[in-house]
Amino acid sequence: MALLSGSFCFAQSRQEIDSLKHELAIAKHDTIRVLIMAELCNQYRNINPDSGQFYGQQALTLAQKLKFPRGEVQAFHRLGATYRIIGDLPKALSLIYNGLQIAEENRFYNESVRCLNLLGVLFRDIDDNMKGMSYFQQALKTNQLVPNSKEKVANAITILTNIGSVYQERKQLD
Numbered sequence: 001m002a003l004l005s006g007s008f009c010f011a012q013s014r015q016e017i018d019s020l021k022h023e024l025a026i027a028k029h030d031t032i033r034v035l036i037m038a039e040l041c042n043q044y045r046n047i048n049p050d051s052g053q054f055y056g057q058q059a060l061t062l063a064q065k066l067k068f069p070r071g072e073v074q075a076f077h078r079l080g081a082t083y084r085i086i087g088d089l090p091k092a093l094s095l096i097y098n099g100l101q102i103a104e105e106n107r108f109y110n111e112s113v114r115c116l117n118l119l120g121v122l123f124r125d126i127d128d129n130m131k132g133m134s135y136f137q138q139a140l141k142t143n144q145l146v147p148n149s150k151e152k153v154a155n156a157i158t159i160l161t162n163i164g165s166v167y168q169e170r171k172q173l174d
Helices: 002-026 030-044 049-066 069-086 089-105 109-125 129-143 150-169
Strands: none
Touching: 002 030, 030 049, 030 069, 049 069, 069 089, 069 109, 089 109, 109 129, 109 150, 129 150
């Protein structure tokens, strides 16, 4: 059953990638191209990290050329997540910190939340649960500044799940 589930997820991901590539081919505005390439990086990170790196770097380069900070943040975040999958945690941390800095400077609260949450995950990965928990708490606090939306709810669910995982790992189930 797990094999079928994995195949289904891969097929869904492949369809999403094909759709994004089509959108990229017809995109008229470079800022849209940046966002699509950042999403391609995200979609590829688990199934083909090399392609994820390629699209993430392309997104970052174009965003910087355009002086498009929201696109830069998304590219930094998605590239950081890809480097986490590859196992290059120092590079992942550097990329995510860069994205967080730009997000905070521009008051992109939703993007700040995502970067803070990913930093928490990275520190949890290296068994620094206290530092990870600190980032999760910052993410939860910053999420209060995000306007009411599906993203705000999704952020809260993700962050609270990660906080719960830290408590579970520490055997503090109360």
